[in-house]
Amino acid sequence: MNISQAFENVRIQITNITFQPTEIRNIADLRPFVACRLGFANYTEELSDGSWKCVGPCKQYPDYCHRHGECFNVQSGPICLCYESSLEQYHGPQCERFRRGRGFYAALFGALGAGILLVLVLIVVIVVLRRGRWNIDKPPARRLMSLNEDFFDFTQRDLGPYHGSSPVYTNTDLIDEGCPGVFSLHLENVDTT
Structure with a gap:
């Protein structure tokens, strides 16, 4: 088609094409002849381990999900599957937002409840020990009189x-x-x- 256009759209029939051998000194010389046409958005060509590969955004940008999720290349572009646990959760298109999970609040209020309970037990023990010491200081006849x-x-x-x-x-x-x-x-x- 290109030859036909060069000769003013004359019909040409090619029966034999001979190319001169090309010398490739570096695989990077093939860059103009490589194209990623896989139907995936944002794929680019990359030279890796002596060969050309089509690479998606997840490999090009390792921090695409801010290290808080796993990146996947889909046809429309990269998506992030954010990490979640009972203590913390990441969300957003690139896992850039953070919120505390239910487990964090359960642990927080559980620890506060245990602390309050411990303080109450200590107060009761101190009161009982002080009353016990008060009764020990009294003479025995006086202690028994209150019981009698x-x-x-x-x-x-x-x-x-x-x-x-x-x-x-x-x-x-x-x-x-x-x-x-x-x-x-x-x-x-x-x-x-």
Whole structure:
């Protein structure tokens, strides 16, 4: 077709073409004859390991996904599949945006809850130890006096035929030793008039 146009569009029939041998000193000399026509966008020719290869943007630009995702060459151009974990997530066309994952917040609030619980336990232990030391400093009779006020002996006693058949419950602090099973109040300091 080019020869026909050179001779003013005369019909030409070529039966034999002879080319002179070309000397290729460097494979880079073939650059004008190499073209990437694979139907993929942004593919370019690259000389690699002594041969020409069609290379997509993912290989040309290793940081295309900002090292937060995996790059894939598709027909429309490069796309990124962003990395995700329970602690962090990357998103955006080139994985350039960052947000915390659910696991990060779960760990954060779990640690805060455990810290608060630990502080509460420490406060309770300190209060108990201080009260225990306060009771240790008191003389034994005084410590027991606070217990005796609330101590009741709820064992049944059979008082015999004088008090009927119902059992009698006794308060050991208020029992008069002379009459077992009968409550005897100590009213020496009480005005009973």
